[in-house]
Amino acid sequence: MFRAKLDSFSNYSTPIFEHLVKADANENLLDYPEDLKVLINYALQEHIKSLCFYPEINSQPLKEELAKFYGLEKENFIIGNGSDQLIQLIIQAACEKDDFIFTLYPSFTMYKITAELFDVNHSFIDITQNWEIDVEKVIKKIGQNDKIKVVFIDTPNNPTGIALEYEKLKLIAESFPERLIIIDNAYGEYCDIDYLDLVLKNKNVILLKTFSKIGFAGIRCGYGIANEKIIENLHKVKPPYNVNTLTQQIAITVLENFNKLKDNIELIKSERLRMTRSLQEFYFILPSQANFISIVDEEADSIFDYLKEKKILVKKFNMGDKKLLRITLGKPKDNDIILENLISYRRGK
Numbered sequence: 123m124f125r126a127k128l129d130s131f132s133n134y135s136t137p138i139f140e141h142l143v144k145a146d147a148n149e150n151l152l153d154y155p156e157d158l159k160v161l162i163n164y165a166l167q168e169h170i171k172s173l174c175f176y177p178e179i180n181s182q183p184l185k186e187e188l189a190k191f192y193g194l195e196k197e198n199f200i201i202g203n204g205s206d207q208l209i210q211l212i213i214q215a216a217c218e219k220d221d222f223i224f225t226l227y228p229s230f231t232m233y234k235i236t237a238e239l240f241d242v243n244h245s246f247i248d249i250t251q252n253w254e255i256d257v258e259k260v261i262k263k264i265g266q267n268d269k270i271k272v273v274f275i276d277t278p279n280n281p282t283g284i285a286l287e288y289e290k291l292k293l294i295a296e297s298f299p300e301r302l303i304i305i306d307n308a309y310g311e312y313c314d315i316d317y318l319d320l321v322l323k324n325k326n327v328i329l330l331k332t333f334s335k336i337g338f339a340g341i342r343c344g345y346g347i348a349n350e351k352i353i354e355n356l357h358k359v360k361p362p363y364n365v366n367t368l369t370q371q372i373a374i375t376v377l378e379n380f381n382k383l384k385d386n387i388e389l390i391k392s393e394r395l396r397m398t399r400s401l402q403e404f405y406f407i408l409p410s411q412a413n414f415i416s417i418v419d420e421e422a423d424s425i426f427d428y429l430k431e432k433k434i435l436v437k438k439f440n441m442g443d444k445k446l447l448r449i450t451l452g453k454p455k456d457n458d459i460i461l462e463n464l465i466s467y468r469r470g471k
């Protein structure tokens with residue numbers, strides 16, 4: 123009844139067990155500021171009466187707000203049911219069967235999963251040896267394969283947290299004007315590098331952003347920023363009404379009041395520094411520019427189990443001979459619990 127490849131296909135999943143501290147999915151779990159909560163509530167109430175209608179088919183109201191927010195035109199935006207959906211639309215719009223996408227390894231797993239689903243191949247460069255992105259190697263590898271139609275670079279990278287320098291990404295974008303270069307900036311708010319200029323200066327670049335990592339994973343809303351020709355083509359494969367009315371209203375309210383989220387974002391950044399400093403003498407911590415820190419450790423499996431025993435949920439990655447634990451930063455008191463337990467693991471308690 124189903125495609126043969128589904129027999130061996132497993133979609134994204136994340137194990138969940140009873141926990142005290144949830145640090146596995148890079149959500150921002152800090153409390154919303156009270157005034158923002160009130161405004162969201164108000165926006166929802168206002169729009170209950172419009173729930174009998176379909177939402178605007180291409181999310182125009184939200185696009186208008188984004189255009190204001192970024193100082194661009196609404197034709198520069200596409201809105202997705204999470205940026206996950208945009209990853210799918212990009213592959214659908216750009217790749218024929220048997221074409222390739224290119225990613226870093228490791229990187230966000232949805233690129234590969236989505237490509238597989240559409241019978242698109244996957245080419246990658248392994249960064250696990252010294253956790254550095256060798257741009258010359260990346261450019262060489264892409265250059266050798268004409269069938270690579272889309273290059274996905276998540277920066278800051280998930281799961282390492284490492285951000286790619288602007289100039290390096292510029293070099294990649296300029297090297298391949300005929301291919302789509304996707305800058306997945308899901309953690310952009312936690313990072314000091316602003317890549318928006320690359321979209322404005324190159325006709326092949328899409329910047330992907332999301333509300334998920336700044337406290338609104340539950341609304342499922344992501345967006346792409348690119349020149350209008352790209353946006354027009356992506357809309358050709360977008361399902362109609364893909365973003366619901368309430369999601370759009372919450373997203374609009376968040377954008378209008380973005381400054382109210384600044385404290386939450388800054389707190390996570392300062393927690394990142396605190397946690398990194400406190401753990402450095404015990405663990406190898408990657409230099410993160412995201413809302414998580416990652417530990418590379420041969421004992422990742424047993425650290426994971428130890429934390430699980432203490433009801434702390436983190437995410438574990440196995441990559442060849444390297445193992446990594448990705449720990450989402452949350453409330454300081456939760457970070458403290460993680461810290462204490464990681465240190466007591468090392469001390470063999």
Ligand SMILES: *Cc1c(COP(=O)(O)O)cnc(C)c1O
Nearest residue numbers: 204205206230280308332334344
């Ligand atoms: C979390 C994440 C996404 C998914 O974002 P949604 O908007 O929740 O679909 C995309 N890219 C990267 C790199 C992520 O870590």
